[in-house]
Amino acid sequence: MTDLLQVAKKELKIGFRNPWAYSFLLLFSVFGLSLLLVNSQNRIGGYSGITGSMLNLILYLLPLMALFLGSFSLTAEKEEGSWQLLSTYPLGTVPFLLGKYAGLAIVLLTILSFGYGLMGLVTVLLGKAFEINTYLLFFFFSCGLVLLYLALALWIGALSKNRWQAMTISVMVWFFTVIGWTTLLVAVLGLLPYLWIKPVLTVLTLLNPAEFVRLFVVVKLGGGSVLGPEYYQWVGWIQKPGGSLLFALLFIVWAACTIFGVCRIWERGRTRG
Amino acid sequence: MMNGKRWIWGCLRFAAACWIIQLYMGDSSQAAQAAQAKKPPIPLQELVDRARPGEVVRLKAGDYAGPVVIGKKLVLQGEDGTLLVQDSRGPAITVKAEGVEVRGLAIRQKAEGEGSAAVLVRADKAVLRELDIRTRGSGILLREASGGRIEDNVITWDRAGARLSLGQKGNGIDLYGSPDNRMIRNEIRNMKDGIYLENSRSLTIENNRIYGSRYGIHCMYIDGTRIAGNRGESNFTGAMVMGVKDIVLSDNVFTKQSQNVHAQGILLYDVRTSLVERNRVDGNRVGIYLERSSDNELRDNAVYRNFIGIQFADAERNRIHGNDFVANVIEAEAAQSGENRIERNYWDSFQGLDLNGDGFSETEYAMNPFYKNLISRTPAFQLFFQSPGMTFLSDMVEEDRKRWARDASPSMHLLHPDLDPALEPEQDPVAEQRERIPEKTFMLIIASMLFAGSLVVIIYSRGAKS
Numbered sequence: 001m002t003d004l005l006q007v008a009k010k011e012l013k014i015g016f017r018n019p020w021a022y023s024f025l026l027l028f029s030v031f032g033l034s035l036l037l038v039n040s041q042n043r044i045g046g047y048s049g050i051t052g053s054m055l056n057l058i059l060y061l062l063p064l065m066a067l068f069l070g071s072f073s074l075t076a077e078k079e080e081g082s083w084q085l086l087s088t089y090p091l092g093t094v095p096f097l098l099g100k101y102a103g104l105a106i107v108l109l110t111i112l113s114f115g116y117g118l119m120g121l122v123t124v125l126l127g128k129a130f131e132i133n134t135y136l137l138f139f140f141f142s143c144g145l146v147l148l149y150l151a152l153a154l155w156i157g158a159l160s161k162n163r164w165q166a167m168t169i170s171v172m173v174w175f176f177t178v179i180g181w182t183t184l185l186v187a188v189l190g191l192l193p194y195l196w197i198k199p200v201l202t203v204l205t206l207l208n209p210a211e212f213v214r215l216f217v218v219v220k221l222g223g224g225s226v227l228g229p230e231y232y233q234w235v236g237w238i239q240k241p242g243g244s245l246l247f248a249l250l251f252i253v254w255a256a257c258t259i260f261g262v263c264r265i266w267e268r269g270r271t272r273g
Numbered sequence: 274m275m276n277g278k279r280w281i282w283g284c285l286r287f288a289a290a291c292w293i294i295q296l297y298m299g300d301s302s303q304a305a306q307a308a309q310a311k312k313p314p315i316p317l318q319e320l321v322d323r324a325r326p327g328e329v330v331r332l333k334a335g336d337y338a339g340p341v342v343i344g345k346k347l348v349l350q351g352e353d354g355t356l357l358v359q360d361s362r363g364p365a366i367t368v369k370a371e372g373v374e375v376r377g378l379a380i381r382q383k384a385e386g387e388g389s390a391a392v393l394v395r396a397d398k399a400v401l402r403e404l405d406i407r408t409r410g411s412g413i414l415l416r417e418a419s420g421g422r423i424e425d426n427v428i429t430w431d432r433a434g435a436r437l438s439l440g441q442k443g444n445g446i447d448l449y450g451s452p453d454n455r456m457i458r459n460e461i462r463n464m465k466d467g468i469y470l471e472n473s474r475s476l477t478i479e480n481n482r483i484y485g486s487r488y489g490i491h492c493m494y495i496d497g498t499r500i501a502g503n504r505g506e507s508n509f510t511g512a513m514v515m516g517v518k519d520i521v522l523s524d525n526v527f528t529k530q531s532q533n534v535h536a537q538g539i540l541l542y543d544v545r546t547s548l549v550e551r552n553r554v555d556g557n558r559v560g561i562y563l564e565r566s567s568d569n570e571l572r573d574n575a576v577y578r579n580f581i582g583i584q585f586a587d588a589e590r591n592r593i594h595g596n597d598f599v600a601n602v603i604e605a606e607a608a609q610s611g612e613n614r615i616e617r618n619y620w621d622s623f624q625g626l627d628l629n630g631d632g633f634s635e636t637e638y639a640m641n642p643f644y645k646n647l648i649s650r651t652p653a654f655q656l657f658f659q660s661p662g663m664t665f666l667s668d669m670v671e672e673d674r675k676r677w678a679r680d681a682s683p684s685m686h687l688l689h690p691d692l693d694p695a696l697e698p699e700q701d702p703v704a705e706q707r708e709r710i711p712e713k714t715f716m717l718i719i720a721s722m723l724f725a726g727s728l729v730v731i732i733y734s735r736g737a738k739s
Contacts, residue, residue, distance in 0.1 A: 016734040050621060052600075052659040059661050106730065114727035120720020124713055132712050136719070182662030186647065186654060198653040205656060214660065230652045 004095040004102070011073065011103025020072070024065050025111045031061055032119040039134075051134065051221060055141070059178055059210055062142055063149040065111075067170035070104055070153025075166045093267045101154060101259060108146045112139070134221065141217045144251060148209035151258035158265040177210045198230065209254065216247050314338040314358060321347070332378070339365035339380075343373050351378035362386060364393035364414070374400040382408035385434060390414040390443065394421060394451075401426060409434035411443025412464060415451040423456045430463035439487040439509070444469040448476070456481060466491040467508065470498070478503060488513045489527065492520070500525065511554065515542040522547065528555040537562045538579065544569055553692050554579060560601065563588040571596065575692035581606055585613060585678075594618060597688050602658055603645045605678040619684040622659070627685045639679040643667040 015021055035054050077083040086096065116139045123135075152173060160166040176184070185204065189197050205211045219227070219238040227235060237243050314336035324330045326345040334354030340363055343349070349366075351357075355378050359365035362384045366375060373396065380391040389410030392401060399421040406412050412428035415421060428445045445461035445468060448454060452474040459481045461467040467483030469491045470476060476498040482505075483489040489505030490512045492498065496519055503525045505511040511527025514520065527538040538554030541547070544566040553575040554560040560579035561571065564586040574596045576582045582601035583593065591613045598604050599621045607613070617633055625634025644667055648655045657663045687693075 012730075012734045016731055052622070056659070056661045056664065110727045110730045113723040114731075117720050117722075117724025117727060120716055121724060124717045124720060132716050132719075135716065139723075179662050179665055182657045182660055183666050186657075186666070189654075190651070194651070197651055201653050201656060211656075211660070215656065218658075227655055227658060230655055 001095070003091050004099040007091075007096055007099025008103040008106070011100055012106055015069070015073070015103060015107035018069075020069060021107055021111065024069065025114055028061070028065070028111055028115040029118050031057070032115040033122060036119050036122060052218070054138070055214060055217060058138070058142055058145070059214060062112075062145050063178055063210060064170070064174050066108055066146045066149035067153045067156065067174055068167065069108060070150045071157035071160065071166035071170050072163055073100060073104055074154055074157025075160055075163050079162055094263055097154065097259065097263055097266055101150065104150055104153075105147055108150060109143060112142050112146060116142070137217060137220055141213060144213050145209065148213065148251070148254060148258075151255045151262070152209070154262045155258060155265070158262050158269070177208050181208060181211065206250065212250065219243075312336070317341040317357060321349070340367065341365070342367045342369060343375075344369045346370050346372045348374040348376070349378070350374075350376055353377075355379060356381065359383060359389075359391070362389050364388075364390040366392045368392070368394040368399050368418075369396050371396050372398045372400075374402070375404065376400070376402040377404075379405040380407070381431070382406070382410055383431070383434070385409045385437075386443075390447075391428075394418045397421070400424075404428075407431045408443065411447055412445040412461065413447070415446075415448045415454060417449070418451045419453045421451070421454045423454065424458055426459045428459065428461045428464065432463075439465055441465075444491075445483070445486065448473050452476070455479075461486065467505070470495045474498070480504075482506075483508060490514075492517055495520070499523075510537045510540050511557070512538075513540045513542075514544055514547075515540075516544075517547065518545045520544070520547045522549045522552060524551045526553045526555070527557065528553070529557070538576075540564075541566045541569065548572075549574065551689075551692070553577070559584050562586075563591060567591060570594075573689060575599075575689055576601060577693075589613060595684075595688055597621075597692065599687070602655070605640055606642070606645060607678045614681075615679065616681045617684055618680055619686065619688050620680065621687075623680075623683055625683050625685050632685055633682045634685055635682070637679050637681050638683045639674060639677040641667045641671065642677060643670045 035057065038050060038054055038057075077086075116135075120135060153170065156166055156169045156173065160169055185201065189201060192200060205215070215227070216238060219235050237246065312335070315338065317332075317337040317339060318341045320330055320332070320337075321341055321343055324345075324347050326347060329348040329350055332349065332351045332355045334352055335356070337355070337357045339357055339359035340361065341357075343366065347370075357365055357378055357380045359380070359382050365380050365382050368375070375392065382389055382391045389408070391406040391408050391410075391412055392404070393414045393416065394401070395416050395418060397419045399415075399418060401413060401421070401423045402425055404413075404426040406426060406428045407430075408428065409431045413423060413426070415423075423446060430442060442463075442465040444466040445464040446456055446459065447466075447469045448471065450472045453476070454473070455477040456468060457477070457479045459468075461481065461483045463485045465486065466488045467486045467490060468478060468481060469488075470478075471493040473495050474497055476495055478490060478498065478500045480502040481490075483503070484506050486508045488510045489508045490500060490503060492500075492512075492514045494516045496517055498517070498520045500512065500514075500520065501523045503512075505525070505527045507529050508527075512522060512525065514522065522539065525539075536558040538557040538560045539549065539552060540559075540562045541549070542564045544563075546568045547570075549561070549569065549571045551573045555575070555577040557579045559581045560576040561574065561583045563569070563571075563584070566588045567590045569591045571583075571591065571593045572595045576596055576598045578600045580602050582598045582604045583596075584605070585591075585607040589612055593613060593615045594617045596618045598618060604620055604622070605615070620638055623634075623638045625638070626636045627633065628635045644658075644663060
């Protein structure tokens with residue numbers, strides 16, 4: 001446990017020395033303020049086209065941010081040789097990676113808090129309307145997204161040899177899960193027998209953090225009807241208080257499985273490398 | 274020790290037995306009292322026959338038996354607890370004379386079948402007011418009766434009867450060949466059609482509430498009618514208007530009509546030169562549906578959260594302007610439709626460009642049917658609604674642009690914020706609790722906490738010694 005804390009502390013320190021963190025901080029703050037402008041045109045409570053496009057803007061930026069910061073952090077360990085050094089100490093892979101995850105998560109959440117905090121303060125000062133529920137839901141949505149993509153980022157970092165490779169894979173993962181997802185699925189699922197489409201789509205949706213987090217927020221914002229009669233049952237589940245619990249469970253399982261995978265990869269690298 | 278326990282048990286048992294006996298005795302004595310009070314129902318026909326024309330017949334609280342035929346002008350006035358029960362087929366009350374008024378009665382129509390109405394009116398200028406009708410057939414029927422007033426009645430389906438499908442039940446209020454009637458502030462639940470109007474002119478239907486029925490308001494061939502301020506919830510279709518000219522449909526609210534595959538908020542079929550304004554259709558399968566209808570004006574309606582906002586089939590020369598379309602999955606859909614003028618509406622998914630500052634965009638909004646076509650083939654793909662990838666994909670596929678539904682000058686702002694369903698007080702029971710901490714203060718606290726927290730973390734990690 002102390003190992004884990006040490007690693008997390010070190011990660012936090014390095015994280016805020018990293019100019020990338022500040023550029024993302026700036027980017028996200030500017031981005032948050034522009035979201036505020038977009039939302040100021042919106043006088044409709046709950047889900048609407050504008051909240052939908054705000055969700056999409058967040059979906060474009062945050063996963064990329066998490067993927068870059070996370071994967072670079074792990075490849076840096078390899079490139080700069082600090083992992084080789086650490087390997088000579090009695091430090092387990094699991095505390096090391098969990099520490100990394102915790103440290104990076106704090107860095108990312110700090111960036112988010114800064115951005116959202118600024119956004120909230122400006123909202124209050126200018127008296128622009130931003131419903132508190134929507135604001136909090138967006139904040140948690142962003143946090144969830146970042147934490148899940150961070151787990152993916154560690155996976156990428158563990159697999160790549162250097163930063164360039166990590167960046168390429170990150171962009172690929174980002175493109176695949178966020179932008180190309182619909183196109184790919186529409187194309188591939190169209191080939192399947194009709195009755196398979198919905199179950200396969202459901203399973204694939206649970207595998208893509210960007211999708212299931214987005215759908216959760218859409219339903220929680222009260223836009224469940226946009227998913228249509230096919231998914232009435234889902235919407236019913238999610239809107240119940242148990243729905244949030246179920247979502248939290250899915251979230252934890254997803255993150256835990258991914259980190260477990262990273263540990264396996266890293267461990268293999270340790271014994272063979 | 275053992276003895277003591279047994280003794281306590283014994284006492285408890287005795288007490289329980291006494292209690293049960295007392296309950297039983299109490300019950301039976303109450304039942305006896307009720308039986309004593311329950312006189313055989315008074316046949317209402319005798320009272321009516323005895324009354325002179327023009328008289329006010331006051332019915333004291335108690336049970337009365339139908340059927341009754343009123344063949345002269347009189348007022349039948351009930352009080353709290355006046356109950357008319359009809360066990361046989363046929364209407365409980367039949368009105369055959371002009372100017373009859375029936376008010377303040379509870380009516381139980383216990384015979385099944387559409388012909389078994391609670392009230393049948395076959396004369397002009399009838400007034401039916403404050404009736405509480407529970408029926409296993411129909412509610413109120415008007416046949417060739419004009420100039421009547423039907424106000425403040427409650428009509429519900431008797432659930433104690435046979436379980437029938439909606440189509441087998443009778444209608445709440447049913448008019449045939451009865452012009453110039455007014456139906457105001459009635460509440461109708463779980464009937465076939467809430468209000469069914471056929472072959473009647475110049476009717477007024479205002480402020481009625483209709484729940485859980487097949488069609489809320491169903492109109493066939495009723496010209497020059499005004500339907501305003503009504504409210505329909507969880508019906509198959511809110512207002513089904515067919516074969517009419519010159520009607521006004523305004524200020525109605527139709528919500529949550531989505532259970533049936535053919536559900537609509539407002540359906541207009543073969544409707545001409547009519548006005549549909551300031552209605553709110555929220556959460557329906559189709560918000561407003563127009564078929565074979567022409568020269569109508571649809572303005573200032575709020576179309577929220579429907580699967581399809583507005584749908585045209587074979588409709589032309591209609592003018593659709595000043596409406597708000599918010600969070601509809603498919604905003605507008607047109608099939609084989611000629612020229613409809615769609616302009617100056619607000620579409621929440623459209624970002625316009627207003628150069629001259631008049632509040633309306635100079636760029637037109639053309640609605641890409643790609644997503645619609647995709648999900649009509651595979652409904653499961655509806656999961657991709659407004660997902661980031663979907664936006665990209667539909668932007669890429671822009672074939673046959675000429676045939677898209679389009680708004681020539683969409684509004685930049687929501688036009689009728691007052692019609693926003695979120696403003697409804699009843700939908701937000703927690704609003705009162707939230708008032709305790711003003712939203713702004715709450716926001717300030719949270720925002721400052723987030724901001725300060727992030728600063729602390731940054732400063733701490735920058736300053737921490739390794």
